[in-house]
Amino acid sequence: EAEVAQSPRYKITEKSQAVAFWCDPISGHATLYWYRQILGQGPELLVQFQDESVVDDSQLPKDRFSAERLKGVDSTLKIQPAELGDSAMYLCASSFSTAHSGNTIYFGEGSWLTVV
């Protein structure tokens, strides 16, 4: 069964350092999402891509977070500089299309970030 791949699974970084997460969506999925899940809370959307274009980044802290999907396939989420409050799980997800709200969104295993 096809899966959304994410790396690294776990990352510990010091405050003010840079950190990056990588995601490879299910083949053929045009839509890619990055969600942040703080411990004990539900996932919150950070950024959404349709192919290589950002279609929603309203909740992305743009002073320190950036995301790209250059060829419309895999994606990188970067944080620079990292802050203590960024400690969370970063989930990547993908779906075939956003043309219909009922399309299933598939999630990766997540990347745990701990900022010390």
Next chain:
Amino acid sequence: AQSVTQLDSQVPVFEEAPVELRCNYSSSVSVYLFWYVQYPNQGLQLLLKYLSGSTLVKGINGFEAEFNKSQTSFHLRKPSVHISDTAEYFCAVSVFSGGYNKLIFGAGTRLAVHP
């Protein structure tokens, strides 16, 4: 704005007992509703979804949910739980805006199944 409220943060239950996890949503338009499960240190896995048609939706692992439009609820149920059902469960609503859809999640309910 559309939102999801999961009424219980934790639900303890004994093995083989029935369970209901409650979810209410707010929306002024037609909704598509989802339940996801998250096992420890893993991503989210789709349990079931409601798009239209029958209000009783059956999912994987013996779970089912009932869409109730008048009560704006989408409660998840299982008649007999197993230890392996211990996990975090998230209710979500699909929001369609500006030509694109995304999921809005509730805060989650931790189901703890005891022997």
